[in-house]
Amino acid sequence: MKIVLPILCMATLLIGCVDTKQIEQLGIITSYGADLLEDDLINNTLLYTQFDPDIKEPIQLVESKSNSYEGAVDAANLKTNYKLVTGQLRLKVFGKELAKQGIVRLLTTHYRDAEEPSRLYVVVSDTTAKDVLTINTSFNLSKFLYNLIDNNRKLEILPKSDFKDFAHKYADIGIDPIQPLITIEKKKPIIERLALFQNDVFVGSLTTEETFLFKLVMENFKAVTQEITIPKQPFEEFIKKHEDKRDAENLHVILSELRSGQKITLEDTKNLKYNVDIKIDANLLEISEQVVIEDEKVLNKMEEQISKKINKKLEEMLDKLKELNVDTIGFGRIYNQETKHKELTEQKWRELYPTIDVTFNVDVNILRHGVFD
Amino acid sequence: MKKRTNKFKNSKKKGEFPIVIDQLEQSVKDQLHDEANLIFKKINVQNKNILIFYISYLIDKKRLDDNLFTPLLYSETEWSTSNLVDNLPIGDGKQYQTVEEVCSQIISGSVGVYIENENEIVTFSILNNQQRPLEKPERESIVIGPQAAFSESLETNLNVVRASIKSNELVAEKFTIGSRLPTEVRLTYLKSLANDEDVQTMRQRLNDLVVDDIEDSSVLSQYLEDSSISIFPQFYLTERVDRFNYSISKGKIGVLSDGSPEGIVAPTTFFGFFESTEDVYFRWNIATFFRMLRFIAMFISFILTPIYVAVVTFHYEILPISLLETLGQSRSKVPFSPVLEVLFLELIIELLREAGARLPTKVGQTIGIVGGIVLGQAAVDAGLTSNVLIIVIAMSALASFTAPSYLMGSAIRVIRYPLIIVAGLFGIIGVTFGLCLLIIHLLKMTSLGRPYFLPVYPFVFKDLDNSLIRLPFGISNKRSISYRLKDDTRYKEKKSTKKKDIDDLGD
Numbered sequence: 001m002k003i004v005l006p007i008l009c010m011a012t013l014l015i016g017c018v019d020t021k022q023i024e025q026l027g028i029i030t031s032y033g034a035d036l037l038e039d040d041l042i043n044n045t046l047l048y049t050q051f052d053p054d055i056k057e058p059i060q061l062v063e064s065k066s067n068s069y070e071g072a073v074d075a076a077n078l079k080t081n082y083k084l085v086t087g088q089l090r091l092k093v094f095g096k097e098l099a100k101q102g103i104v105r106l107l108t109t110h111y112r113d114a115e116e117p118s119r120l121y122v123v124v125s126d127t128t129a130k131d132v133l134t135i136n137t138s139f140n141l142s143k144f145l146y147n148l149i150d151n152n153r154k155l156e157i158l159p160k161s162d163f164k165d166f167a168h169k170y171a172d173i174g175i176d177p178i179q180p181l182i183t184i185e186k187k188k189p190i191i192e193r194l195a196l197f198q199n200d201v202f203v204g205s206l207t208t209e210e211t212f213l214f215k216l217v218m219e220n221f222k223a224v225t226q227e228i229t230i231p232k233q234p235f236e237e238f239i240k241k242h243e244d245k246r247d248a249e250n251l252h253v254i255l256s257e258l259r260s261g262q263k264i265t266l267e268d269t270k271n272l273k274y275n276v277d278i279k280i281d282a283n284l285l286e287i288s289e290q291v292v293i294e295d296e297k298v299l300n301k302m303e304e305q306i307s308k309k310i311n312k313k314l315e316e317m318l319d320k321l322k323e324l325n326v327d328t329i330g331f332g333r334i335y336n337q338e339t340k341h342k343e344l345t346e347q348k349w350r351e352l353y354p355t356i357d358v359t360f361n362v363d364v365n366i367l368r369h370g371v372f373d
Numbered sequence: 374m375k376k377r378t379n380k381f382k383n384s385k386k387k388g389e390f391p392i393v394i395d396q397l398e399q400s401v402k403d404q405l406h407d408e409a410n411l412i413f414k415k416i417n418v419q420n421k422n423i424l425i426f427y428i429s430y431l432i433d434k435k436r437l438d439d440n441l442f443t444p445l446l447y448s449e450t451e452w453s454t455s456n457l458v459d460n461l462p463i464g465d466g467k468q469y470q471t472v473e474e475v476c477s478q479i480i481s482g483s484v485g486v487y488i489e490n491e492n493e494i495v496t497f498s499i500l501n502n503q504q505r506p507l508e509k510p511e512r513e514s515i516v517i518g519p520q521a522a523f524s525e526s527l528e529t530n531l532n533v534v535r536a537s538i539k540s541n542e543l544v545a546e547k548f549t550i551g552s553r554l555p556t557e558v559r560l561t562y563l564k565s566l567a568n569d570e571d572v573q574t575m576r577q578r579l580n581d582l583v584v585d586d587i588e589d590s591s592v593l594s595q596y597l598e599d600s601s602i603s604i605f606p607q608f609y610l611t612e613r614v615d616r617f618n619y620s621i622s623k624g625k626i627g628v629l630s631d632g633s634p635e636g637i638v639a640p641t642t643f644f645g646f647f648e649s650t651e652d653v654y655f656r657w658n659i660a661t662f663f664r665m666l667r668f669i670a671m672f673i674s675f676i677l678t679p680i681y682v683a684v685v686t687f688h689y690e691i692l693p694i695s696l697l698e699t700l701g702q703s704r705s706k707v708p709f710s711p712v713l714e715v716l717f718l719e720l721i722i723e724l725l726r727e728a729g730a731r732l733p734t735k736v737g738q739t740i741g742i743v744g745g746i747v748l749g750q751a752a753v754d755a756g757l758t759s760n761v762l763i764i765v766i767a768m769s770a771l772a773s774f775t776a777p778s779y780l781m782g783s784a785i786r787v788i789r790y791p792l793i794i795v796a797g798l799f800g801i802i803g804v805t806f807g808l809c810l811l812i813i814h815l816l817k818m819t820s821l822g823r824p825y826f827l828p829v830y831p832f833v834f835k836d837l838d839n840s841l842i843r844l845p846f847g848i849s850n851k852r853s854i855s856y857r858l859k860d861d862t863r864y865k866e867k868k869s870t871k872k873k874d875i876d877d878l879g880d
Contacts, residue, residue, distance in 0.1 A: 011798075018799055022711065023685045024704040028697065051701035058698065087690030088697065115690055143694060 024051050027060070027082030029073070030142035033129025034106055035095035041065050042098070042106070044072035045133045047142050050082045059140055061133065069106045087115045090146040092163075093182065095128040099195065099202035104170060107200075111167065120163040121149045124195040124202055126183040135187060145189060149180050152191065156224045157208070159194070159215050170200055174332020174349050178214070181205050196326045199346075204324045210317050213310070216278055217329050221260040225285070228253050230305040235291050238298055244288045251289055253306065255282035255366075264331070266338045272356040274331060278310075280362065284369035299366050307362040314360045322354045331356055390470060391490040394424045397472070401426060401485070404476040411479075419451045422489040431482040433501040436463070441484060441497065454491045461497070468493040504529060510613050512779055515651040519615040527557055527631035530614075534561060534629070537618050542566070548579045550593070550630075554586035557631040558593065566624040568857050571640060571821055575626050590633035597628070597637070599819045604788060606780040607820040609638040609645060616650045624858040626821070640821035640856065644829070644840045646781035647671060652843055660843045668841075670772035675789045677769045678715050679796035679804045681762065685711040687800030703759035712797030715766070718758050719793070721748060722770045723786070827855050 033045035044064045051058060062084075064075035077084050094103045103122070110116055123145075125132045135141060152158045161179050169177040181195040193205040194214075206214060212226055232239075232251045244252075259281045267273040284293075284302070293299060321328060332353065336344040392400075398413050405411055405428075414425040423445065427437070440463045450456070458466035467483075469475045475485050475494045482500025507529065510522035523530045531545060546560040560579060562572055578597050587593045591610055598607045611617055617636040621627050628637040647667040652660040684691060685704060692700065707714055725744035729737040749767070753760045769789070776782035788811065795803035818825035828836035833855045838844045840853075852861045 018687075020686050020710075021689055022704075023689050023697070023701050024707070026689060026701075028689060028701075030694070049698065049701070051705035053702075053706045058702070085689065088692075088694060090694070117690065146694075 021083070021085060025083055026050070027062075027080050027084045028088045029084055029086050030059075030088055031091040031093065031133055031145065032069075032072070032086075032089060033093040033095070033125070033133045034069075034072070034098055034103075035128045035130055036098040036101065037065070041067060042072065043130065044076065045093075045130045046072070046076050046084070047133055048080070048082070048084060049088075049142075050080075059142070063130070069109055085115075086113070087117070089116055090120055090142060091149075092120065092122050093125050093129040093132050093145075094123070094202075095125050095130070096202065097128070099124045102200045103202075104200035107163075107167075110163065118162075118164055121146065121161065121180070122163055122166050123149065123180045123182050126181060126193075131184060132182050132189050135184065135189060137188075141189075145182070148189065148191060156215070156219075156221055157211070158191070159211065159218060161194075169330075170197075172330075172333060173344050173346055174327060174334075174336050175330035176326050176328050178206070178328045196321070196324060196328055198324070198326050203326055204320075206317070206320075210313075210320075213314050213317050214328065216260055216280075216310070217262055217264070217276060217314070220262065221258050223256075224258045225254065225256045226258055226282075228255060228306055228309060230302070230309050232289065234301060234305060235289070235298070238291050238293070240290045240292050243290055247288070251287060251291070253284065253288075253302070254286040255280075255306075256285040258282040264329075264334055266334050269335070269339055272335070272352060274334070274356060274358040276314075276358060276360045278360065278362045280310075280364045281367055282364070283371060284366050285372070293369055299369070303364045303366055306364045310362045310364070311360050314362070315358075318358055322356070325350055325353060327353050331358070390492045390494075392487075394422050394487070394489050397424060397487055397494075398426070400472050401476060401479075404472055405479065416446065418446060418448060421452055423452065424487045424489070425484060426479070426487075427484040428479060428482075431480070431500060432484060433499045436499045437484060440499070441486075445486075452488055454488060454493050454495055457486060457488070457495045463497045463499065465498045467496050469496065470494075502526060502528070507533065507614075513611060513613050513616070513649075513777055515613075515649060515654075518650055518654040521614040522612040523614060523617070523629075523634045523636060525632050525634050527559065527629060530629050530634075530636070531559060533614050534618060534621075534627075537614070538563075538621060543621070545629075546576065550579065550582055551584060551586040556587055558587075559629045561621060561627040561629065563621060563624065566622075566852075566858050566860055567626055568624065568859070571626055571823070571856070574821055575628065575639060579628075587630065590628070590630050590635040590637055593628065593630050593633075594637045597639075599821065603814065603818060604784050605643070605815070605818065605825075606646070606778070606784065607639075607641065607818065607825065609641040609778060610635045610780060611638060611778075612636075613650060619650055619653065623852055624856060640823040642820065642823075642827045642840065643815055643818075643825050644668075644827075646778045647776060648840070649777040657843045657845045664841070664843065667775050667777075670775040671785055674769045674772035674785050675792060676804070676808075677765055677772075678719065678789060679792040679807070680801070681765050682711045682715050682793055682796040683800045683804050686797060700759075700761055703761045706756040707759050708756065710797070712793065714758050714762060715793055715797075716790075718752070718762060718766045719789070721752070722766055726770075823856060828853075831855075 027048040027050045029046050029048045031047040035043045035045070037043050042065065044066060046062050046064070048060055048062065049058050050060055060080070062076045062079050064072050064079065066072040066075045073084050073086060092107070094106070107122065110120070132145070133141065137144070149158065149161070153161065158180060159178055166177045166179060169175050176199065177197040179195050179197065180191050181193045182189050183192045184190070185192070191208075193207055194211050195202050196204045196206060215221065229250045229252050232249055235251060261279045263277045265275045265277075267275050291298065327349070332344065332349040335349070335352075394415060402411065408428060410429045412427055412429050416423050416425065425441070441461060444461055445452070454468060458468065467478070469478070470493055475496060478496040478498070479485055481498070482502070483496040483498045485494050485496050487494045504526040505524055507521050507524055509520045521533065523533070535543065540563070542564045544562055544564050548558040548560065549555045550558050558579060560572070560575060575597070582596055584596060587596070594606075594608045594610055595601060600607065609620070612635050617627055617638060620638040626639050628639070647664065652664055655663065685700065689697060704711070709717065721744070725741065729741050732740060749763045752758045753763060773782050773786045776785065792804060792807045795807045799806070816826050816830050824831060827833065828840050835851060836853050836855050838849045838851075843849070850863050850866050852858055852863060854861050
């Protein structure tokens with residue numbers, strides 16, 4: 001009884017301390033957008049879901065001006081009759097101009113807030129965040145944007161790019177984040193490119209074709225379909241009949257069920273010589289010309305051409321990254337691992353990175369051709 | 374009044390016999406408080422005055438005429454107390470020397486015979502026991518398997534138990550409990566199997582029980598249980614004959630009491646309450662599935678509504694976004710807080726259940742339909758509850774009825790309420806806290822001194838068979854080892870796996 005009574009008292013008296021969040025009284029923020037204003041204030045665009053039996057459209061939009069992320073929600077609260085909460089936030093969109101100045105200051109509270117989900121996508125808008133979030137659609141825009149990224153990531157088209165990836169790539173020395181870049185086409189948000197970050201500063205972008213190459217180096221593909229263009233000339237003798245009259249120079253090849261593995265090794269720590277071995281197993285699904293594949297020779301030739309092509313493209317992509325001084329692939333991290341007892345600093349790597357020498361060895365292996373799964 | 378008590382006192386004295394017939398008649402009448410149907414018949418055979426007395430509605434009149442009056446009246450020999458017992462074609466003849474003892478026999482369906490000037494009264498039991506026949510179980514119904522339920526008569530119940538356990542190992546110890554209204558209670562177990570300690574514990578509890586009367590087996594089990602504070606039943610009360618017998622054949626102890634259509638089975642585990650005898654009749658894989666289903670149902674039953682309350686009140690973040698929209702839209706019309714909403718609807722369901730149980734069967738069905746469909750729909754239309762909640766409540770109500778034991782089902786339905794309230798006050802933290810208390814309580818409980826949460830705590834791997842799951846009969850050759858039975862092997866493992874060769878078939 002001596003224990004029970006105080007506990008009962010405490011339970012009764014402390015009930016008032018628990019803050020209730022009844023679902024129907026909440027404005028549940030699902031997307032957040034931030035843009036830079038001229039006077040260095042941030043213009044926030046918030047999409048939230050509210051439940052009102054009288055209002056048919058549950059998705060509402062509110063804007064506010066503030067200097068910080070938490071301030072944005074606070075300021076927006078004054079403009080709505082619902083209590084704004086961030087526990088279902090799925091997407092943070094940053095305007096191009098803001099991203100160019102660094103976005104991490106608007107993400108730091110997110111590291112510590114247990115209420116906000118970790119499955120959250122950080123994206124950059126090609127114009128402003130407001131443009132993306134005010135697109136007039138008949139569907140749920142938050143859901144659309146989230147699924148746009150999520151499904152493409154699951155389909156292995158986009159690289160790993162949720163908030164966790166951003167956070168650790170930002171914090172690690174020798175690797176830089178890469179996040180989707182949203183462009184608006186025909187009043188619909190699409191992903192055309194990927195935003196490259198130097199730490200948290202948006203500096204450039206990769207095309208989706210380059211994304212494939214980037215993923216080849218960074219991640220393993222399990223089953224993906226990819227179109228590759230190779231020169232037509234070496235296969236001239238095997239082409240029965242020219243069907244593709246549009247393109248006389250090139251042969252377009254579709255590889256399906258593409259499976260890849262990669263290994264990056266640092267050959268020489270002094271001269272920074274890297275070796276990237278990439279192994280690709282794939283099915284040959286479609287060719288733009290009717291190439292007669294009668295023996296191994298044709299296939300070998302094709303494998304060789306594809307390897308060459310990918311190799312070339314990889315080198316081009318790396319040159320672009322080096323030029324931007326963005327180490328998205330993380331060569332610095334490998335360097336840091338190999339050279340123990342020497343603390344790699346951010347500044348030092350930025351100096352070293354443009355001087356690295358990378359050799360790509362792509363080994364393409366066509367397992368089957370013409371077979372649909 | 375004074376006169377009567379004096380007489381009463383006199384009649385109690387021993388050695389009042391021999392007595393005059395008229396005097397005996399008067400003293401029996403006094404003892405039985407002038408029972409209107411008490412019949413006295415004076416006959417004279419071979420110059421002996423004989424008084425026969427009985428209560429007319431308690432005895433079998435045909436047997437009275439055929440086996441008592443006929444041989445008595447047409448006898449050629451002279452009757453005496455001793456040859457009454459020996460020569461009358463009725464068994465069960467007893468001799469008494471006090472009127473009080475005789476009267477207690479009369480009220481349990483005996484006929485008293487007194488030959489004038491003899492020293493003893495003889496009684497013969499020719500009870501005409503009015504009892505309903507064995508019927509189908511109504512509270513614990515199953516689809517396949519034997520369909521017999523205990524009746525209110527202890528004799529019948531013992532009869533059916535003995536009929537299916539044909540072994541002289543079956544012991545049925547007799548106890549009489551109740552100082553004012555005594556009831557016969559039988560402690561049954563298999564001598565060669567049941568744990569002596571458990572039997573002794575039960576025996577002692579029955580012996581030590583001092584109470585004026587027991588109304589039913591369920592009352593008796595409450596007196597005998599380890600903890601009377603707990604909400605959970607610790608002994609299994611069953612009306613099914615096959616379940617009772619199955620338990621006894623597995624080394625458990627059964628208690629039957631007169632006037633009750635339910636047998637007590639002890640010791641029982643928490644998981645035992647979700648076992649049905651049907652699990653034995655089904656194939657092992659189906660039985661395991663159904664048993665798992667019942668455990669899940671039990672869990673759903675007491676966790677689903679508290680979780681709903683917690684999520685809707687505090688933790689909107691854990692919901693998937695599409696579910697959040699559905700929930701939010703259905704909640705937006707409701708004027709109450711989620712706790713009140715849930716309590717309101719739970720109350721309706723409990724009222725329906727209670728009304729359905731009290732009303733006659735035919736009306737009960739109508740009430741169920743009216744309540745379930747019409748009320749639920751109306752409540753949603755009126756904006757009193759959300760339609761998601763209707764599904765949640767219906768599911769947890771349905772789930773609570775899957776427990777084979779009605780007592781356990783009710784216990785689960787009741788523990789839901791405190792959980793709903795803590796969920797409304799503290800959210801998931803509250804629910805977790807409540808669940809922890811519940812689990813601590815269950816772990817601490819015992820049934821007849823044996824852990825209640827067996828075989829999970831203390832964990833006994835070999836006992837998972839026949840408690841959480843059911844293995845094929847070919848494999849499960851062991852009885853429960855945690856009850857320390859005298860013999861825990863049902864059959865030798867080697868013999869069951871040995872295949873007969875064609876050469877052995879001739880043997």
